Amino acid sequence: MRYSIWSLINQALTGNRNWTPVWREPEPKSHYDIVIVGGGGHGLATAFYLASRYGMKNIAVLEKGWIGSGNIGRNTTIVRSNYLLDGNEPFYEQSLQLWEGLEQDINYNAMMSQRGIINLYHSDAQRDSYVRRGNAMRLHGADAELLNQDQLRRLCPFLDYENARFPIMGGLLQKRAGTARHDAVAWGYARAADQRGVDIIQNCDVTDFLIKDGVCTGVETSKGTIRAGKIGVAVAGSTSRVMAKAGLRLPIESHVLQAFVTEGLKPVIPGVITFGAGHFYISQSDKGGLVFGGDIDGYNSYAQRGNLPVFEDVCEGGMAIMPMIGRARMLRNWGGIMDMSMDGSPIIDKTPIDHLYLNAGWCYGGFKATPASGLCFAHLLARDEPHKVATKLRLDRFRRGAMLDERGAGAQPNLH
Amino acid sequence: MIINHPHLGPRDASEFTILGDASLINRPDWQAGDADDAFYTYQYLRDNPAGLHRELWFHEQGDRSWLVVTRDTVTHAVIAVALASDVAKAAKTKTAQKTAPKKVATQKTATKKTAAKKTVDKKTAAKKAAAKRNAI
Numbered sequence: 001m002r003y004s005i006w007s008l009i010n011q012a013l014t015g016n017r018n019w020t021p022v023w024r025e026p027e028p029k030s031h032y033d034i035v036i037v038g039g040g041g042h043g044l045a046t047a048f049y050l051a052s053r054y055g056m057k058n059i060a061v062l063e064k065g066w067i068g069s070g071n072i073g074r075n076t077t078i079v080r081s082n083y084l085l086d087g088n089e090p091f092y093e094q095s096l097q098l099w100e101g102l103e104q105d106i107n108y109n110a111m112m113s114q115r116g117i118i119n120l121y122h123s124d125a126q127r128d129s130y131v132r133r134g135n136a137m138r139l140h141g142a143d144a145e146l147l148n149q150d151q152l153r154r155l156c157p158f159l160d161y162e163n164a165r166f167p168i169m170g171g172l173l174q175k176r177a178g179t180a181r182h183d184a185v186a187w188g189y190a191r192a193a194d195q196r197g198v199d200i201i202q203n204c205d206v207t208d209f210l211i212k213d214g215v216c217t218g219v220e221t222s223k224g225t226i227r228a229g230k231i232g233v234a235v236a237g238s239t240s241r242v243m244a245k246a247g248l249r250l251p252i253e254s255h256v257l258q259a260f261v262t263e264g265l266k267p268v269i270p271g272v273i274t275f276g277a278g279h280f281y282i283s284q285s286d287k288g289g290l291v292f293g294g295d296i297d298g299y300n301s302y303a304q305r306g307n308l309p310v311f312e313d314v315c316e317g318g319m320a321i322m323p324m325i326g327r328a329r330m331l332r333n334w335g336g337i338m339d340m341s342m343d344g345s346p347i348i349d350k351t352p353i354d355h356l357y358l359n360a361g362w363c364y365g366g367f368k369a370t371p372a373s374g375l376c377f378a379h380l381l382a383r384d385e386p387h388k389v390a391t392k393l394r395l396d397r398f399r400r401g402a403m404l405d406e407r408g409a410g411a412q413p414n415l416h
Numbered sequence: 417m418i419i420n421h422p423h424l425g426p427r428d429a430s431e432f433t434i435l436g437d438a439s440l441i442n443r444p445d446w447q448a449g450d451a452d453d454a455f456y457t458y459q460y461l462r463d464n465p466a467g468l469h470r471e472l473w474f475h476e477q478g479d480r481s482w483l484v485v486t487r488d489t490v491t492h493a494v495i496a497v498a499l500a501s502d503v504a505k506a507a508k509t510k511t512a513q514k515t516a517p518k519k520v521a522t523q524k525t526a527t528k529k530t531a532a533k534k535t536v537d538k539k540t541a542a543k544k545a546a547a548k549r550n551a552i
Contacts, residue, residue: 240464251460253436254489299417299434300489302466307417307492309430342460398460411459414434 023194028201032060035228038235039063041072044189045374051196054382060199068186074336075367076293080117080177081142084133087392087404089140094389095372108188111181116271118171130172145173166277209246216356234359237337251342251398253413256301256335257364262328264288280317298414305335338364344416345404348376349395420497431477438470438484
């Protein structure tokens, strides 16, 4: 069923009795041309672009839990392309362009809202570094605008400009950035892929890889053996665990990142705002809750929950730039498992095992990357060569010393 | 998380900073023929287990000692704590005495709650840690 204003009216007038399931629940076949392990945002997007842009057929997505149960449903929904490095910025700009046309592509309301992101700066030196970043963005076709304090005051009068320790001097604005409804992204991609014949198989745990003479020919799953021409793995925080079954050790550590939501409030925050002196980012959901987060906890973790010291640190960051949120009550917090890479940038590449491909290392920037990650992974799977915006996201870059380290923190995953 | 410091007793984890996998103690020989490969593996590749994980913590807000903490990454339970210097020394004497590496069961088994917080005294913790290091 194609969604439109007419389908909506039609259903409303007939008592909403004729809606059909959003995707099928097929039993797995014994062989597919391409199997994607991981039914999160990236895996579903990969399947969608394989089917829609690369004309591939006979594709399956295997998901251990249910669609949308992982990080695609556990993030702060921010979409942006304000990166500095050559290897990253074109990729994230490609992603933002795909976000802009996403709802038409997948015929699903992902509530994409380009409400802008402002990175605050608090010193002359930081302003200079933001000028550099803004210029790098514009050179790659993204938009960036430097705001001085007067311009910022007009947009956000509620910020603590006179903060004694970290006075707010202005911000770097990307107007095309914004937020999207994270669950809808998963559901929308799943539905669109399903309509193009992709089998989405939920509750299907991959227990082993079938590897012979350095060639991967399929996977063992809780629903039986599935053979495949090519296997792509996009399992975020579980990457090390899953790839260990194929005998690979990776430049990845799994860490927990927490996010927080307050009670619903009237509209107070116009877009996304980030603190330049600490680590804090905040936006307001369409329901009114303030959605915010900060640093990862810093220790390896596979528990989808964090600890209170980070909770406190994040709230202090918030109070430093907008004391007005101090009286809002926190409703929920949760944690997701991040696949932190050694340089803070992702990996979309072949592995040393033939026909086995890897999409990982998203750190805590995976949500905004969903469409481009899917597109580039689909390109790699279909053509056996990297997409032109993902040529530097290689697995062997650590051995070659060709790091993509936005933060310049070195091989220390908990600092990225 | 509470880390049971061998000298100072139970201390909150927020007094510490974490460096990462305890395998970072075993710095490869830079003059060896395979130093390139060895340093790539040492610097960038990680086991990243779900379950027991030996890791280096630095008591930055305390006595500034380095500890080897054995922690469950699924439950966050701290299982054993030892001084990193003891672990390093034990490893050195052990490798000097022995050449044949021992096989130890894989780490997956201990993911469940049975791994309750135990105060293990310094020496046994160091021994255990050294045995585990051999396994890795």
